[in-house]
Structures are given as structure tokens and as C-alpha cells.
Amino acid sequence: MTYCGHCWNRVGPHRSGKLGPGGIPHEKTDQAIADKLRATLEACSDDLEQQELFRMDENTAWFGVVKDESEDSIFYDYGRYADIMTEISQVTNPRQRQGAQHNRFPGLVSFVGETGAGKSTLVKVLIELSESGEGFQTPIVGSNKHQDVPTSGDVHLYTDPETYLSETPIFYADCEGLAGGEREPKGARSKLLNRMAGNNKGAQRSHTTKSFEQSLVFVLKNPRVIENVIEKLIEWAAAALEMSSNQPVLPHAVIALNASELNIDQEQWDTKISTSWLMNSVQSSLTSNVLFKKHTQIWRNRGRQINTVEDLLLSYYSTVTVVRIPANGRPKLMKDQVEKLYGQIMKSTEAARKSKRDLRMLLDGGELQTYLQFAFDHFSSNLDQAFDFVQASxxxxxxxxxxxxxxxxxxxxxxxxxxxxxxxxxxxxxxxxxxxxxxxxxxxxxxxxxxxxxxxxxxxxxxxxxxxxxxxxxxxxxxxxxxxxxxxxxxxxxxxxxxxxxxxxxxxxxxxxxxxxxxxxxxxxxxxxxxxxxxxxxxxxxxxx
Known part of the structure; x- marks a missing residue:
């Protein structure tokens, strides 16, 4: 039921501050925001219509591993990054157009996680809740009927509307689900180019994005065992850490606990409290969890002092922050938490940008394209050798x-x-x-x-x-x-x-x-x-x- 601002306060539960079912407070929610979130979060259930949406989304594919006619695996760059930079140049003031790429310093944010965790949905919400988001391309949200099937087998690249024409645009890389298995992705381009290649199908993609991302958003859907969250974050980082050398800074990690229960302690919606809670809740596992013990010993052998789980995570990331994203049912809370996630992304990318600038390793738009191409060429032919940023320079x-x-x-x-x-x-x-x-x-x-x-x-x-x-x-x-x-x-x-x-x-x-x-x-x-x-x-x- 919808009330105007005047009538809202006249309703009994609203006037007395009573809680709804499950201890959830009655919240005054902007109808436009609620409608926008409902439309964003509801996936199309019709398979034919969804396939048409995937076809329209083809041009957002950035790169992927495909098989050619000879069944050989090839690393394919679809040119998405270059297309975005060209688009930005075309809508820029003509006086500023010349050298536009060299006056911009893009920030890359990778969204990773298991298939069905809601990576694409989160990117979609970030874009569509933006005041400037109208007309910008967004990911296709997978249907509930196919939760175990990846919506895409490629890495797709999207732009942040708020920073699109700024000197520091932010790009969202929507990566294939880590546990997508061998199921055929639903994306039209992936079907057109045949199935992804073998057991290393995600290796080239993860190494490429990990080498250049300023921030990593690790999306997990309402995890029952918090210990598993840290395990996956460490496994992801450990797999890519040694695939580059002379890397100026480590990425910042944001753990997005998606579809969090609505009736949790209200303090848990605060990022500082939820981060502290997560670290404390797994502290005892440092000496009992097999994976934690293994990687703790690896770093101790290298001379690093590891006393807490946070110490272990900070061996792989510059910072680690937890942001809870609620399940459906509280549009205002959803909007607030997505804004916190966006704020953390902005903070992380700016910190990474400053560190790179101080080291004279900050890449402008044109340089980033060239370095990415070097990385594509390197990882498509060699997964046993680190990508050297200095040699590329x-x-x-x-x-x-x-x-x-x-x-x-x-x-x-x-x-x-x-x-x-x-x-x-x-x-x-x-x-x-x-x-x-x-x-x-x-x-x-x-x-x-x-x-x-x-x-x-x-x-x-x-x-x-x-x-x-x-x-x-x-x-x-x-x-x-x-x-x-x-x-x-x-x-x-x-x-x-x-x-x-x-x-x-x-x-x-x-x-x-x-x-x-x-x-x-x-x-x-x-x-x-x-x-x-x-x-x-x-x-x-x-x-x-």
C-alpha cells in the first residue's frame, strides 16, 4: 500500500514506531526508488525474451577465451574498452576532445564470485540507481530457473554513469562465475563463439583483471559459513598474486554479502561494524582451518608476521571492507547499502590512483589500453611467466x-x-x-x-x-x-x-x-x-x- 507523506504518519504502526514481521521496521520509501529496484531485480522469466536481451548485450563483452575452428583455445579481445574510450571522446567538448584519453585515468573494478551470487544484479543496481544512469547499458540478470548456469562466459565491461565524463571514470568488469563449471553460458556471444576452453578457462581472465583492477568486489550470496567467505577470497587472490611483477599496488577488496537476512542486528548494516564482526568471527579459524594454516605458513616463511585473519588478507589486498546488501523487501535499506558500496568503491579507486601516481605508475586511458593489450598477448601465450609492468613500460x-x-x-x-x-x-x-x-x-x-x-x-x-x-x-x-x-x-x-x-x-x-x-x-x-x-x-x- 502506498501513502503520501502526510498520511504516512497517521497510520497506527508508523505513528507508534512498531516493528513489522521479523522485527523489521516500517520504513518510509520513495515509490520511484521502490519501482526502479523492483524492475531491476526481477529477471525476465521468458527464455526467448531473455535470449533477445543477451543478444542486445553482446557489445558489452570485453574479452574471453574461445575455441577457433581448429578447436584451439584463443584469447579474444572484443574491443569493448577501446569502444568506451572512443564514446567518451565523441561526447566530450570539441575543445577537449584532442588527447581526451590521455587526460583521463580510468579505475577498473572487478566483480567476482560464484555463479548465482548476484554479481550482474549488483552491477545493474549500481548503474540504474545512479541519478545519471538512464540510457547506460547494464548486465542481464539471470532467471531463477537457471541459477546454476552462468549468464555469461566472457568478462563484460560497463561504465559508471556518475564518473563517465570525469577525469577519473570507473569501469565495472562483470566476470564469469567462479563455479560456473562446464555448463553452457546463456549469453548469445558465448554460444556463438562456442564453449569456453578447458580447465584454465578462467585463468587468463582472472590474471588479466587482477593485474589491473584497483578494486575487487567479491560477491557472496547470504553465506551460512562465514569462514567460507575468507577461504574464497584467499583462494582467488593466491591464484593471481604471482602472475605479475613490478605491480605498483595491491587491489582493495570489498566483500559484498548479498541477500543478507533483513532481521539481523541493525548494527550489521554499518560497514565498519560488519567488517570487524567478520574478522572477529573467523579469528579462531586461523589455527584450525586447513587453508588458513597453509597460507599463514607460506607468508611466515616469507618473513611476514601473521597473527590475525586480517593480517593474512592484507598480504593479498591493500584493504578489506565488508558491505552487506539486503535481500528483497526493504527498498530504502537496499538503496542505502548500495550507496555505501558505491562510496567504498570510490574511496578504494581513489586510494589506488593516488598510490600509483606517487610511484609514477598511474596509467591514463590510452596507456591502459596498450598495457591491457600487452597483458592479453602475454597471458594468451604464457601462464607460467609473470606479466612485468616495468618491461611493458x-x-x-x-x-x-x-x-x-x-x-x-x-x-x-x-x-x-x-x-x-x-x-x-x-x-x-x-x-x-x-x-x-x-x-x-x-x-x-x-x-x-x-x-x-x-x-x-x-x-x-x-x-x-x-x-x-x-x-x-x-x-x-x-x-x-x-x-x-x-x-x-x-x-x-x-x-x-x-x-x-x-x-x-x-x-x-x-x-x-x-x-x-x-x-x-x-x-x-x-x-x-x-x-x-x-x-x-x-x-x-x-x-x-
């Missing part, structure tokens, strides 16, 4: 050909050529001869008068910049782990993470394996060697004067 942003760039190129070339023979100090000590000669040659060509001491200050910024870039983005951590096998053979190696990509995971081998926690280690730094390098170049230039 070398390809996308080659060293410039100015004086500082040429010094840097030579230093990197020497490092690669004499990988196990020269340390950083030796490289730049040897390099100083060539740099001094080049400076004196350049001054002679330009007929610059004066001694080396007077000429060198004109080139000091180039020398400093080359040294700083080398130390920050090229010189790997000097941490070395060596262990002996049962046969007495020594195995191991050196950490591959550079200073700018070291903070999120600690020490890693080239194959992505995390070997130990700890900060970047190096006896060589720009701060400690800058004055030495300046002196070497100047003194050697004086001898050539």
Missing part, C-alpha cells in the same frame, strides 16, 4: 633520444650485458668516461668556451635525471635468495622488482613467485651516488679539455 614508453635518455640507454645496456658482473656503482663509474667525452665533444661542436668545470653545469640536469630514472625504474632490488636442494644443488636468484614496483608484494623471482616480504634493497641509489657521478664526469672532462 619499456615497450610503451621507449627511452627518449635526448642526452639524458642516451645516458640511460647506455646504462641499461651495460646492466643487461654484464648482468652478474657489474653493480650500479661500477656501471656509472665506467659510464662517466663516455659521458665526459660526449659533453666535451658537444661543447667543441657548439664552440662553447671555458673549462670543464664551467661547461658541466649546463649538462648536470641530464646526468641527474638519467641516474634517478635508472635507480627508480631499471635497477632491480639486490635481495638474493639461495637455497640448497636435497642433492646439494644451489638454486634461487635475485629479486626482479625495481624500486617503483616493489612496494605491493615484496621480493619476487622472474616467474612471479613471491620469495620474501621486505622493502626494496640496494646499496646503490641516486641520492648516495649523485655527487660522485657529477665529480667523475667533471674530473674526466677536465682531463680531456
Amino acid at each position: 619499456f615497450i610503451y614508453n621507449p627511452i627518449p633520444s635526448d642526452f639524458a635518455g642516451n645516458i640511460l640507454k647506455l646504462a641499461v645496456g651495460m646492466m643487461e650485458r654484464w648482468e652478474h658482473e657489474l653493480d650500479g656503482k661500477a656501471i656509472f663509474t665506467e659510464l662517466s668516461h663516455m659521458v665526459a667525452s660526449c659533453i666535451m665533444l658537444d661543447s667543441a661542436r657548439n664552440k662553447t668556451r671555458g673549462s670543464a668545470e664551467l661547461i658541466f653545469p649546463e649538462y648536470v640536469d641530464s646526468c641527474d635525471n638519467a641516474l634517478e630514472d635508472f635507480c627508480d625504474r631499471y635497477w632491480p632490488c639486490e635481495y638474493v635468495m639461495k637455497v640448497k636442494t636435497k642433492r646439494g644443488k644451489e638454486v634461487g636468484g635475485r629479486c626482479v622488482n625495481v624500486r617503483s614496483g616493489h612496494g605491493s608484494k615484496g621480493h619476487q623471482f622472474k616467474n612471479g613467485k613471491v620469495i620474501a616480504v621486505g622493502n626494496y634493497e640496494s646499496s646503490f641509489s641516486a641520492e648516495s651516488f649523485q655527487e660522485v657521478f657529477r665529480y667523475l664526469v667533471t674530473s674526466r672532462g677536465a682531463k680531456k679539455n
Whole structure:
């Protein structure tokens, strides 16, 4: 029954504050919000009509693993991300259109969870409850008749209406259900391109999104055993943690407890309280749960202190927050909780963006597309090798050909050529001869008068910049782990993470394996060697004067 604002307070239960069935309070709810939620949450029951909706949703598919005519598995990019960025450019003010992609810094939010948990529904509600959400594409909600069948076998990409035209747009990646099994997805494109490939069908997708997402929303439907929530979150993270190196920051995790019972303690709708409750409720399992014990020991062997379940989770994520989403029946509460989820997504993506900017690893719209393509190519051919963000940056942003760039190129070339023979100090000590000669040659060509001491200050910024870039983005951590096998053979190696990509995971081998926690280690730094390098170049230039 619907009441106007005046009549609402005249109804007995509303006036006295009585609770309804199940102890649920009578809430004043905006009729428009209630109608919108009802339309959003009710899936189409007609199979033919739903298939038509899936057909219309085809162009939101971002990427997936399909089989070609020869039954070979291929990693396929449908071009969805590029299409979105093009759309944004087209509706942008013509004066701002040029370079629009390079003036925007997208945030990627992945929605994962088991089939039927409500990932697509949650993305749909986030978009349609937005004041700007009209006209934006939303996921297709699966019918109750097919709860065990994935609605899609691909990763689909949707845009957040509120940030669509901002400098920091947020994109929602709706991923295939983790327990979708081998059932044929209902999505039309997936059927058209044949069934997904083998046991690794989700591996490439999870590794790609995990490498770039700023926030992960892990959706679970009214879990009876809270311990299982943490297990799934750890399993998901552990599977993808070592598939990238030099990753600037770890993603932020949001646990969305979907379809939560309406009559729970009202405090549980508060994110801080529900997060604290979840962590405390599973604390005793740290020493009894087999999975917890296994991963706790792994991290302790790496040197990390694990005393709580939260400590364990924060080995994989920057932050972990719990948001409860209610079952149907309280539209106002649903709206409030979805707004809390959206607020947490905004907070997480902004924190990740700031961390990446501080490390000079923040990707703009054009760069993200290129890096994603590098990742697609990498994971489609190699699941045993980590995707290296720094190596990808070398390809996308080659060293410039100015004086500082040429010094840097030579230093990197020497490092690669004499990988196990020269340390950083030796490289730049040897390099100083060539740099001094080049400076004196350049001054002679330009007929610059004066001694080396007077000429060198004109080139000091180039020398400093080359040294700083080398130390920050090229010189790997000097941490070395060596262990002996049962046969007495020594195995191991050196950490591959550079200073700018070291903070999120600690020490890693080239194959992505995390070997130990700890900060970047190096006896060589720009701060400690800058004055030495300046002196070497100047003194050697004086001898050539």
C-alpha cells in the first residue's frame, strides 16, 4: 500500500514506531526508488525474451577465451574498452576532445564470485540507481530457473554513469562465475563463439583483471559459513598474486554479502561494524582451518608476521571492507547499502590512483589500453611467466633520444650485458668516461668556451635525471635468495622488482613467485651516488679539455 507523506504518519504502526514481521521496521520509501529496484531485480522469466536481451548485450563483452575452428583455445579481445574510450571522446567538448584519453585515468573494478551470487544484479543496481544512469547499458540478470548456469562466459565491461565524463571514470568488469563449471553460458556471444576452453578457462581472465583492477568486489550470496567467505577470497587472490611483477599496488577488496537476512542486528548494516564482526568471527579459524594454516605458513616463511585473519588478507589486498546488501523487501535499506558500496568503491579507486601516481605508475586511458593489450598477448601465450609492468613500460614508453635518455640507454645496456658482473656503482663509474667525452665533444661542436668545470653545469640536469630514472625504474632490488636442494644443488636468484614496483608484494623471482616480504634493497641509489657521478664526469672532462 502506498501513502503520501502526510498520511504516512497517521497510520497506527508508523505513528507508534512498531516493528513489522521479523522485527523489521516500517520504513518510509520513495515509490520511484521502490519501482526502479523492483524492475531491476526481477529477471525476465521468458527464455526467448531473455535470449533477445543477451543478444542486445553482446557489445558489452570485453574479452574471453574461445575455441577457433581448429578447436584451439584463443584469447579474444572484443574491443569493448577501446569502444568506451572512443564514446567518451565523441561526447566530450570539441575543445577537449584532442588527447581526451590521455587526460583521463580510468579505475577498473572487478566483480567476482560464484555463479548465482548476484554479481550482474549488483552491477545493474549500481548503474540504474545512479541519478545519471538512464540510457547506460547494464548486465542481464539471470532467471531463477537457471541459477546454476552462468549468464555469461566472457568478462563484460560497463561504465559508471556518475564518473563517465570525469577525469577519473570507473569501469565495472562483470566476470564469469567462479563455479560456473562446464555448463553452457546463456549469453548469445558465448554460444556463438562456442564453449569456453578447458580447465584454465578462467585463468587468463582472472590474471588479466587482477593485474589491473584497483578494486575487487567479491560477491557472496547470504553465506551460512562465514569462514567460507575468507577461504574464497584467499583462494582467488593466491591464484593471481604471482602472475605479475613490478605491480605498483595491491587491489582493495570489498566483500559484498548479498541477500543478507533483513532481521539481523541493525548494527550489521554499518560497514565498519560488519567488517570487524567478520574478522572477529573467523579469528579462531586461523589455527584450525586447513587453508588458513597453509597460507599463514607460506607468508611466515616469507618473513611476514601473521597473527590475525586480517593480517593474512592484507598480504593479498591493500584493504578489506565488508558491505552487506539486503535481500528483497526493504527498498530504502537496499538503496542505502548500495550507496555505501558505491562510496567504498570510490574511496578504494581513489586510494589506488593516488598510490600509483606517487610511484609514477598511474596509467591514463590510452596507456591502459596498450598495457591491457600487452597483458592479453602475454597471458594468451604464457601462464607460467609473470606479466612485468616495468618491461611493458619499456615497450610503451621507449627511452627518449635526448642526452639524458642516451645516458640511460647506455646504462641499461651495460646492466643487461654484464648482468652478474657489474653493480650500479661500477656501471656509472665506467659510464662517466663516455659521458665526459660526449659533453666535451658537444661543447667543441657548439664552440662553447671555458673549462670543464664551467661547461658541466649546463649538462648536470641530464646526468641527474638519467641516474634517478635508472635507480627508480631499471635497477632491480639486490635481495638474493639461495637455497640448497636435497642433492646439494644451489638454486634461487635475485629479486626482479625495481624500486617503483616493489612496494605491493615484496621480493619476487622472474616467474612471479613471491620469495620474501621486505622493502626494496640496494646499496646503490641516486641520492648516495649523485655527487660522485657529477665529480667523475667533471674530473674526466677536465682531463680531456
